[in-house]
Amino acid sequence: MNVSTYSIKDLEQLSGIKAHTLRIWEQRYNLLSPKRTETNIRFYDDDDLKLILNVALLNENGFKISKIAKMDVREIRDEVVRMTDRTLTHDDQIHALTISMIEIDEERFDKILSTNILKFGFEQTMLNIVYPFMSKIGVLWQTGAINPAQEHFISNLVRQKLIVAIDGQVYKGGGKKFLLFLPEGELHEISLLFAAYLIKSKGHKVIYLGQSTPKSDLEIIYRMHQPQYLMTVITSSPGAEQVQEYINDISFSYRDSEIIVSGYQVIGQDLDFPANVKAMNYIRNIKEYLEEIEPVFQEK
Structure with a gap:
């Protein structure tokens, strides 16, 4: 499987954090470690994307960036899991789905969808969470930023949910x-x-x-x-x-x-x-x- 690579604009689009802010965080807190191609072009990998999605989610929920910068990767991830288990804002769930996609974590992805369906109903979950999420993913898939395997993984899981829902009508x-x-x-x-x-x-x-x-x-x-x-x-x-x-x-x-x-x-x-x-x-x-x-x- 080819390794996904991302530009800073890709990170901005997926996380909602402006590229300028990401560069400041990178320089001031060493949050990101960009790699470089042979022609000296900066790029980021899946680990960088997962980290910035988690950081963005914590930051949006009141964690100061200076505090987040002192946490290790496991502490950040554990806090995000606790947060997405207890909060049901749409942006939080979209972030969590994106991380599940990058990690190819079927159990986590299914849990997020099922929890939201129980809370909001199938139709509202699709309209307010799944579609905005897949719109982001679709754009990046078309530009080659998202690995086809990740896109297929997500599409198949959503497809399964849809088929079950259709059969129920x-x-x-x-x-x-x-x-x-x-x-x-x-x-x-x-x-x-x-x-x-x-x-x-x-x-x-x-x-x-x-x-x-x-x-x-x-x-x-x-x-x-x-x-x-x-x-x-x-x-x-x-x-x-x-x-x-x-x-x-x-x-x-x-x-x-x-x-x-x-x-x-x-x-x-x-x-x-x-x-x-x-x-x-x-x-x-x-x-x-x-x-x-x-x-x-x-x-x-």
Whole structure:
């Protein structure tokens, strides 16, 4: 497994501590020990990232940096574990999830998620903790700062939670039909799975095709079910140069349905959306969109 390396900007983005402040801490307290490449470029490793995340969490919760600097790595980590066990602020939990990812600590990651789900419910945990966390991770994964193994580790654990939650939503008939799929070559399905959960929780029917759906399979299932809505998320495939063509194609092919699109290749891009295609900038928008659709009255 390749070792992850981080720039000081990466540390800033993940920890929320400004690069200028990190440099001061480095110089004044020797908190960080940057390495250098053969061309003399400074970089940081997983241990540095874990340390600064823990330091940031303690500092945000009232520990003075001068006191933290006198603690060894184990003392810092033990204090953070105690803190995240007793406090449930969203930022604290996002920090704790990030550390669990770096350490590939499945038990800790699962405990954090399960505790928050019990406290806030599944939907709010996803919206306020998991999504902000994965947004940070997603950006760094795309730039190569996060090791693919770490990203896969996290995605699979979140995916497991989502599948269990989706299975708990029993379709009772009625509502609209939603066909959910990812384009060929697209494997990032967390957003699509959460959309499936939200749609089912509102009483609608979900036909879920998932990752890398061949065009021919999509056409067959579409003809079979005639859904009123299609939804897809474009994170990495098709590439930026092909996204407009892809959107135009599915718009024409499924012109009798409304198509919802989202993902990194859609959000904030200079794209033209046909009349039957609606771009969703964030998963919260999907929730709001569902609330505008004719409600389904379910038996209690």
